[in-house]
Amino acid sequence: MYLIKKVSEISGVSVRTLHHYDEIGLLSPRKNENGYRYYSEDDMSLLQMILFYKYLGFTLKQIKELLQQDENALLTHLKKQLILMQAEKQRLLTLIDTLKKTIESQERRMVMPMEEKFNGFTYQDNQKYKQAAIDLYGKEVIEKAIEKQKGREQELTDGFNKIFFAFSENMSNGLNATSHENIGLAKNLHKHLCRYAFDCPMDVFSGIGYGYVKNEEFKSNLDKFGEGTAQYVCDAIQKYVNEK
Numbered sequence: 001m002y003l004i005k006k007v008s009e010i011s012g013v014s015v016r017t018l019h020h021y022d023e024i025g026l027l028s029p030r031k032n033e034n035g036y037r038y039y040s041e042d043d044m045s046l047l048q049m050i051l052f053y054k055y056l057g058f059t060l061k062q063i064k065e066l067l068q069q070d071e072n073a074l075l076t077h078l079k080k081q082l083i084l085m086q087a088e089k090q091r092l093l094t095l096i097d098t099l100k101k102t103i104e105s106q107e108r109r110m111v112m113p114m115e116e117k118f119n120g121f122t123y124q125d126n127q128k129y130k131q132a133a134i135d136l137y138g139k140e141v142i143e144k145a146i147e148k149q150k151g152r153e154q155e156l157t158d159g160f161n162k163i164f165f166a167f168s169e170n171m172s173n174g175l176n177a178t179s180h181e182n183i184g185l186a187k188n189l190h191k192h193l194c195r196y197a198f199d200c201p202m203d204v205f206s207g208i209g210y211g212y213v214k215n216e217e218f219k220s221n222l223d224k225f226g227e228g229t230a231q232y233v234c235d236a237i238q239k240y241v242n243e244k
Helices: 004-011 015-023 041-055 060-067 071-107 127-137 139-149 153-172 180-196 202-214 216-225 229-242
Strands: 037-039
Touching: 004 015, 004 037, 004 041, 037 041, 041 060, 153 180, 153 216, 153 229, 180 202, 180 229, 202 216, 202 229, 216 229
Parallel strands: none
Antiparallel strands: none
C-alpha cells in the first residue's frame, strides 16, 4: 500500500491531481478513518493506464468511460494504442535523423535537399490534431480511418507529406493556387484520402479544405510546410471540387 505522497513521487503525478482524480471518481483509493488515502497495487496499475491514455490525447471523461469497459475490451483498446505508440516512436526516430542531418548540413555549409528537411513531419503530428478531426468529422469516421490505416501509417504520412510539400513548392514558385498543377495535386490528395482514410464525397472533401483554414490545429500543422500553405491548399481543393 502506498500513501498519496509516495504515489506522487513514483508516478510524477502531483498530489493535487491525484486528489482531483479521486473527486471525479477516476481513481479512488481506499481511505482509513482519518481520511488518508492508501493506494494498492491495482490502484497503481490503474494510474499507469490513465497516464497512457492521457499521453495519447484522451480527455479525463473519455478515460473514465474506457476504464468502465470490461477487461477484454480494455485489452483490445490497449493493443491498438500500442500500435499508435510504435508509429509515434518511428516518427520520432525519423525526426531525430532529420535533425542530425540538418546540423551536419549547417556545420559543413552544405545545401540540404528540401524533401529531407520535412522527413518525419506530418500534418497530424499530435493528438490535438486527432481531437480536432473528431470534432469536425465525428468519432466514428475517424476511428474507422485509423483502423483502415493500421500497418500503413508511414505510407499514409509519406503520401500526405509529398503532396503538401509539392503545394508548398508551387506556392514558393509563384504558381496560382487554382493552377492546373495544383488542381492535379488536389485530385491526388482526394485519392489519397479515399485510399487510406475513408471514402470521401466531394462535398466532404470541400469541407476538409475549409477545415484546413478554419481550424487552428489543422492550419498550424499545414503551415509548417510554409506560411500560407493551408489557405493555398484550401483554394486548390475548392477549384478541384467546383470543376467536378
